[in-house]
Amino acid sequence: METTYIKTPLGIAAIIGDENGISGISVADEGEISNTIPAVLQQAVRQLNEYFEGKRTTFNFKLNPKGTEFQQKVWKGLLDIPFGKTCSYMDLSKKLGDVKAIRAVASANGKNPLWIVVPCHRVIGSDGSLTGYAGGLWRKKWLLEHENPSNQKSLF
Incomplete structure (x- = not known):
């Protein structure tokens, strides 16, 4: 397993993976930036940088995330939320076939090991509120605004 650390507008991202795929992407407020990027992580690093530059909407x-069968199902469901769009935990539960599983869906969402790429930040409360986010609500707000910037110009 290889790891590299890159600077992003939201902190230092740790990218973990091997020839089988990327198994983890997380963010921290501080840390050492890597001097070299292992070959198996270069594509992920390039695509994340393009995302932050506004040049990429998909990955x-x-x-290769590790999780239970249910978590994998939820994470796969998250991949279907389009760039610039959001859905509620209730909507996601319905889509996955069990409206009563809303708490389990929320829990699996919170355990998503692939920050940004599996877009758990696109899941919001039924009332439109920004609910729980492992990286902090300020990061969730930033990501949603990055993906759907307001086009309104100042009137003054």
Whole structure:
């Protein structure tokens, strides 16, 4: 397993993976930036940088997250939420076939090991509120605004 650390507008991202795919992407407020990027992580690093530069809306590198069968199902469901769009935990539960599983869906969402790439930040409360986010609500707000910037110009 290889690890590299890159600077992003939201902190230092740790990218973990091997020839089987990327198994983890997380963010921290501080840390050492890597001087070299292992070959198996280069595509993920390039695509994440393109995302932050506003040049990418989807990712196509190989993913290999570790989780239960249910967590995998939820994470796969998250991949279907389009760039610039959001859905509620209730909507996601319905889509996955069990409206009563809303708490389990929320829990699996919170355990998502692939920050940004599996877009758990696109899941919001039924009332439109920004609910729980492992990386902090300020990061969730930033990501949603990055993906759907307001086009309104100042009137003054």
